[in-house]
Amino acid sequence: MKRILIVFLALFFWQCTKSEKEQSAPKIKWDMQRLDRSLAEAKSAEAIDSILKKHPEIGIGYFSCPPEKTPFLARDLYQLYQNPSLQAFYKQSQDSAFFGGDRLEKELHLAFERIQQEFPGLRTPKIRTVFSGFGGVGGEFTAQHLQVSDSLIVIGLDFFMGKKGLYVPPGVYDYQLRRLEPQALVGQVILQYSAFVNRQNEDDHTLLSDMIWYGKGFVFTKKILPELADSLLFGYTSQELTETNAFQKEVWEHFIDKKLLFNQEELTKNKYLGERPKTPEIGPACPGSIGRWLGWRIVDRYWKQNPKLTLTKLMTDPDYNQLFLKSGYRGEPEKE
Template sequence: MNRLLIIFLAIVLWQCGKTVEEKQAVPKIKWDMLRLDRVLAEAKSAEAIDSILKKYPEIGIGYFSCPPEKTAFLAKDLYQLYQNPSLQAFYKQSQDTAFFGGDRLEKELKTAFERIQSEFPGLRTPKIRTVFSGFGGVGGEFTAQHLQVSDSLIVIGLDFFMGKNGKFLPPNVYDYQLRRLEPKALVGQVILQYSAFINRQNEEDHSLLSDMIWYGKGFVFTKKILPELPDSLLFGYTNQELAETNAFQKQVWEHFIDKKLLFTKEELTKNKYLGERPKTPEIGPACPGSIGRWLGWRIVDLYWQQNPKLTLSKLMTDPDYNQLFLKSGYRGEPDKE
């Protein structure tokens, strides 16, 4: 019995020690996130909104591009907007979702930036603000966007991330773009855009291959920080497009080689393979758009897998895309089943 008691106590102490160690492994970050969508929606007057905008100029000036002398006009427009029954119903729909209604969004963002901090110790965590403005529907004088990301501030337009089931759809957004505007895609798109401030590139060589690998590093970064994020929400491809693109990537790669595209710097040509398009007809009618970004991810991901001791920091801050490409050994081979 004494021996069993000693073993039991040893297991308990080991589990306690493991819990403490795991807690210590989570880096501390300076966390500053405000759900200003809720604060603005609950304001009782235009004057109250004006006070909020003056307290948080990153919203009025930064997000809505409103000069300080026009803040009162923006406040009045926003207040009238929040009294609109259609916007109220749209906003209520967002708050009724599991992702935006509770604290899930904040928890996922905080976890992501804690993971970033563990990979990049000492890196400043940006402030985060959320807004809901009916796509900036305030008379056309002021603008709004789905995301505004810098290394010090992130502003999220939650109304843009209600996806295809939202009561209203963002203007000038097509079906293929909506896949990246689902609520569950939001954190991935934030981290992907944030990666641009860590991702180093040779500024003297913006060839197609250099840009492809720059995008590829951003995707690898995002998948490392958010391993649970489905590829369909990260790339905006359907599951069928992902499967077919993987299966036929040899033909995609041969197109880039046969057309001698990798080292072109001609912007119109680069935009055909990197820009926002529903398809890439130059390769085939079923080839999805932005195929060069996806192909860049394949190259970088292969290199990443072949170098298990490589840190994410080293990958992101090394601007030598040519060496990365050569060492990857990528030749268009699809994943094996």
């Protein structure tokens, strides 16, 4: 009898704890639809046309297709889905290791719940998924890996199949492919979405201002997705992450010696912020976009030194200069 009572009390308190957690989770207006599945299961071009007309945000917002050309887009998509190669590629995407089941929906829902906790009242965007074989619909219509706004997110799942996918996006290099792994998708969505709460002084065009803008986006993403691996967020290999952390003093000194922080030349800024496999100006092993990574180190230092600072305050404060000065960052490696 005593054992039964103990079990009953344990279940009671577990249920109470569960209820408290459910009540503490913020309510968000959730609207995510797996249109990749609807399109793949369509039995005719007319059925796809109906889907596109019901969801004009896909035709217009993702494929850049004007309404009057929707029937042509529907025809091309239907023909594409009849291709055995595309069928095999799409079937692979529905494996559990990729985007089968509801794992993607759960991860995105949790991420936007966490965002709502940090930014109460912020509108949760609609989310749609598509699969178009990298936009292989006759060349007239466009497609990309992500289309992100504060009201709508469209995800091209075919672009996030990673190195194990049957096909890789055209024109994508290995260093870019690291951010297109299935496990990287949610992180890349949240990183892009962070731009809508990331304030910057629009009159300031220095490299340091842009570095800190990127750095705040990375801190935002890591706060919302603490389980996300740095390699999937930055696109650096484990070796690059280790070596860059160990030699960041040298990286920092390069920025100081070359007087880069307040440089406003677009060509110079692109060398340190743009998409490149390496940053040879610093060294042959230095990874690309090093300015973005260094911006994260500055903001992360400031964030950790101010534990009472809210994410809202960090993201909405455009004064990068005060953030930089108060961070005290001078190229010190992060302690393991």
